[in-house]
Amino acid sequence: MQRASLHRCAGRWPENQVAGTVTLDFDARHRRRIRLTADHGEDVLLDLPKTVAMADGDGLQLDDGRWFRITAAAEPLVEVRHADRHQLMRLSWHLGNRHLPTEIREDALRIRPDHVIEEMLRGFGAALDKVQAAFQPEGGAYGATHRHDHHHNDDHDHQDHHHDGGAHHHA
Numbered sequence: 396m397q398r399a400s401l402h403r404c405a406g407r408w409p410e411n412q413v414a415g416t417v418t419l420d421f422d423a424r425h426r427r428r429i430r431l432t433a434d435h436g437e438d439v440l441l442d443l444p445k446t447v448a449m450a451d452g453d454g455l456q457l458d459d460g461r462w463f464r465i466t467a468a469a470e471p472l473v474e475v476r477h478a479d480r481h482q483l484m485r486l487s488w489h490l491g492n493r494h495l496p497t498e499i500r501e502d503a504l505r506i507r508p509d510h511v512i513e514e515m516l517r518g519f520g521a522a523l524d525k526v527q528a529a530f531q532p533e534g535g536a537y538g539a540t541h542r543h544d545h546h547h548n549d550d551h552d553h554q555d556h557h558h559d560g561g562a563h564h565h566a
Contacts, residue, residue, distance in 0.1 A: 397457040398440045399431070405452030413454075414461035420468045421496070421530040424449040433463060450531055467529030474524045475504040475516055486521055496532035505530065 415433045423429070427446040431439045439457065449455075451467035477483040480502075487504055490497045495512065498505040505528065506512065513523055 396430075396438050396440050397459055397461075398442045399455040399457050399463065400442045400444075401456040402443055402447050402449060403454045403456070405450060405454075408454030408456070408462055410452075410454065410462075410464065412462050413464045414457075415463045416466050417455065417463050418466040418468045419449070420470045421532065424465065424467065434466075439463070448534060451529055467531065469527045470530055471508055472498075472505045472526050472528055472530055473508050473513060474526050475506065476502065476522045476524070477520060478522075479520075482520065486516060486519055489515070489519070496530075498530060498532045505532075 415435050415437065417431050417433050417439070419431070423431075425446065425448045426441055427443050429441050431441050433439060439455075441455070449465045451465060453465040455463045455465065457463065475483075475486060477486060483502075483504065487497060487499060490504065490506060490512070493512070495506055495509070505526070507530070508525070516523060
């Protein structure tokens, strides 16, 4: 079985040399080491030095030199809209405060289905639509994404601070 040990972001690998594709949902695209099956049926061992949040169009290089393109699979999502853009920003804060993976789009937010969260959003006046689409949530302060060039500390934990809007208490 071939190993894929090199990941490159979209636009930073020789896309004209693509030898295959691997279609993955968001969870499967956020890995370090796992067995993958390419769309043409070949099994490949993903063996990266660190966990990467791969995005649609990224490339993986196999040990034999071939490149596979990552394709983001469509998955069930909820698209969140609000007539008031300021209120939409507030909704994004509420989702982030709950540490929910959220994709921020120009005029909408996308989250995974969750009936409790959906009810809360409706209570704030949001309009919700079920969609099938690729999911690429923001990485936030604790995870790197393709949209940001910062790095995070893998040793970070949450036990010394709170995100509930209350006072911060440190041990």
